[in-house]
Amino acid sequence: MWFEPKIVFEVVLLILFLNQSSAIKYRFNFENEGVFSDCANEPRSVKNMEGLADLSEMTFKYNMEFVALSGNITYIWDIQPGDRVQCDIQVFRFDRGSWLPTILSLSIADMCSKLYDESQYWYKSWTKNIINIDEIKDKCVYPGTKAIHKSFDLDIVIEISGLPWRGLHKMIFRFKAFDSKNVIRPTSICFAIVGEIERM
Numbered sequence: 106m107w108f109e110p111k112i113v114f115e116v117v118l119l120i121l122f123l124n125q126s127s128a129i130k131y132r133f134n135f136e137n138e139g140v141f142s143d144c145a146n147e148p149r150s151v152k153n154m155e156g157l158a159d160l161s162e163m164t165f166k167y168n169m170e171f172v173a174l175s176g177n178i179t180y181i182w183d184i185q186p187g188d189r190v191q192c193d194i195q196v197f198r199f200d201r202g203s204w205l206p207t208i209l210s211l212s213i214a215d216m217c218s219k220l221y222d223e224s225q226y227w228y229k230s231w232t233k234n235i236i237n238i239d240e241i242k243d244k245c246v247y248p249g250t251k252a253i254h255k256s257f258d259l260d261i262v263i264e265i266s267g268l269p270w271r272g273l274h275k276m277i278f279r280f281k282a283f284d285s286k287n288v289i290r291p292t293s294i295c296f297a298i299v300g301e302i303e304r305m
Contacts, residue, residue: 130305131270133261137299138167140259144277144295154296157182157246157280163254171260174234179251184282184290186247191281192216199273207274216280217245230261246280262305275299 141154154160159179166173184190196209219225221232221242232238234257244250280294 128264129270130262130264131302132305133263133274133298134301134303135167135172135259135298136273136301138172139165140172140298142275142297142299144279144297147295150291151293151295152182153294156292157294157296168258171258173256173258175254175256177251177253179249180246181248182246182280182282182294183292184247185284186244188247188282188284188290189214189287190216190245191283193279193281195277195279197275197277198270199275204275220245230259231257261300270302271304272302273299274302 143153144151157180159181163174163176163178192211192213194211194213196207197204198207199205213219220227221235221238222228223233234254235241235252236255237251237253241250241252276298278294278296278298282290282293284290
């Protein structure tokens with residue numbers, strides 16, 4: 106495949122610019138005191154956060170910059186132990202009355218293998234605070250699994266190079282489960298986290 110020299114030159118300049126730009130720190134300030142919001146216009150087979158987990162034993166205390174969490178969550182999603190769970194995350198920004206996609210997205214084909222990986226961002230901000238990891242690390246988000254948390258602050262700080270990121274954003278999380286034959290389960294999960302991104 107051939108590319109025009111001008112296009113190649115522009116791509117190289119962009120890569121050099123991004124590599125030399127120092128990363129800027131941003132904080133995600135939660136809009137919803139309960140952290141989680143429902144996805145819009147989903148079919149009945151798509152469940153919200155309450156379809157993934159029972160949060161009745163979890164306490165959320167809202168502070169403009171972070172949410173203080175304590176307690177336990179029990180997974181209730183109707184999937185089977187051994188299912189492969191795929192997680193897709195997409196970030197949108199609110200502009201002129203509409204949610205527009207950004208370049209920030211992530212797809213994890215096997216979330217169960219990454220959930221307690223110490224190099225992952227969510228481990229540093231969430232799963233490292235689960236005190237019974239050794240007991241549940243092989244149980245993923247299978248129904249009946251209870252994650253017991255010590256009290257911690259959910260404070261999302263990200264570093265991004267290049268263009269500035271500000272304003273109202275939302276992260277959409279989608280979970281799909283596949284059986285041993287790679288057939289998708291009939292129900293999936295979708296929830297959103299909405300908040301204002303501010304430069305630190």
